[in-house]
Amino acid sequence: MNLIDYLENKLTEIIKGLGYSDVVRLIISNRPDLGDYQYNGAFNLAKEMKKNPFEIANIIAKEIKKHDFFSKVDVVSGFINLTIDNKLLIKYINDLFKKPNINLYQEKPKKIIIDYGGANIAKELHVGHLRSANIGEALKRLLASAGHAMISDVHLGDWGRPMGLIIREIKEMYPELPFFDNSFDGEYPKNFPINVSELNNLYPRASIKATKDEMYLEEAREITTAMQNGHKGYLALWKLFYDISSEDVKKVYDKLNANFDLWEGESDADKHIPEMLEYLEKNNLTEISDGAEVINVKAEDDKREVPPFILKKSDGGVLYATTELATIYYRQKKFVPDAMIYLTDIRQELHFVQTFRAAYKTNIVPKTTVLEHLGFGTMNGPSGKPFKTRDGGVLSLKGLIKLVTTETRKLIKDNIKEEDKDSLAETLAIAAIKYADLLPNRSSDYIFNPAEFSDLNGKTGPYLLYSTVRMKSLLSKCAEANLYPSIYLNLSTKEERDIILNLLKMKSILEKSVCTRTLNEIADYLYKLTNCFNAFYSEHEILKQKDENIRNSWITLTKVVYDTNLKLLDILAMTVPEKI
């Protein structure tokens, strides 16, 4: 058991023994000069029992002093300040050394589908896809660390009208290809004449043409419908560029450490639309409104106007919302999950309110299945506006990584092998991007300044990686001298005590992060712990320490911090290089 849990239990017992009832929650003191932790329950107890809070605090403090958990117990105007006894801290570090898991927060395991990524086929990943990948991946790992079985799905945009437009444009370029010949009966070509970057240029071009040329758009519409109805040639062509594009998308996600269990998308959900519509219609769950087939999702206590959920447009076509509901429909059937979590831009909030209401109202999912939408804010460039390329276009993720890599490349020292420099610079760049992305509150917009976040000083990804690598380097120096982490015996310095108190916070940070589905506190905590260790590192030279007990203690503490950093960096999906 974690030390704080243990102390909270003990204090709850003590308070119960005095005839009071409260579940003790220790709060990290904001007055470190007075104590490590504080207990403020006396105020509430006083109110309940109509007594003086100072009196109650004094009675409780007197009782706590009878035990030896705390080296100091003080009451200051109703607050009980507690300083944890060093013996307990020493034992805690030894427990943590043996069982790092005591610092992890655990929940009753559930099966959770997490939907993030949202890449589109034949469209390059751009800066708008960054937060979904970073936050989604980290959240998946965080929830997994709490004991849940996570299934991640990239949910590709691979089926709608953009596909028809792309096929139409390919037809323009290569009309002779057999995909467009309805009477063709042979083997379709396996080689695609177009490479990825050309493919990524197709859609914007086709999209512009469609706005100007009604015939072109109409053909694209027809192609889309035909493809969705099983046109062999179009499907064969779609599969070709689907493979090329998804492979490219996967490469970028790999760079960001975003790994998906499922590479499903709208095309997979599409197959279930007819079945779902049949179910809804048979059970009279839909109605016609202004010519469209909708599900009314208003609620009596709504403060705002919640528009109906549209399944079919007045022209009979289906749309994004339909696919979304169909996705829930088949995920429920296929996986029977306890929860489905969606990560998207915060502006889609209303869409998900509607979708979830529709899913519950129609019993597509039972009330016991949790549907959760987590919105995130926008990453902006230094100007406060979305990142753009020089000519004003949307900046691709590859472009962003490249941009930041030019900054981190400057950091690399000459003792790194020439052939390793570029990949190290990229590792640092991705750490810079990921950390900067996870540090602000999930739902707020933030400004990313490439130079500032690539610095090795300050609250940055490179700083964390550098410090962690330095811990590793120290531990291997120790190993060379036949010194291994073993036992923590002496707590001899202020800096060590700071580190230990910080380690003690980890579990509650993880608990809060799991409960609120946020990562910024973990990111901030990782900096604090690292910074605290660096202060210790600067002040004390471990290898030159003569006292064997102290030296062993320091090595053990270093190992504990190093392992903690690795675990937290892993949750944030940041890669630690061998050497910097």
Added chain:
RNA sequence: GUCCGCGUAGCUCAGUAGGAUAGAGCAAUGCCCUUCUAAGGCAUCGGUCAGUGGUUCGAAUCCACUCGCGGAUACCA
């Protein structure tokens, strides 16, 4: 119009299940290297928590109103 979110140090951001003296990073200024990776550490400076009123022993945090900014608001995704 209605609803939602936001307004905290020069800049970028934390902190809102009410707790004592509101925190970080950057920038600025100063100090510490014959280095277990100084690519580091320490310190100083910097605030009417948008404003007004209320609830409370106690408010950046809860409530009401005002001002400012952003977003959403049925056949886009």
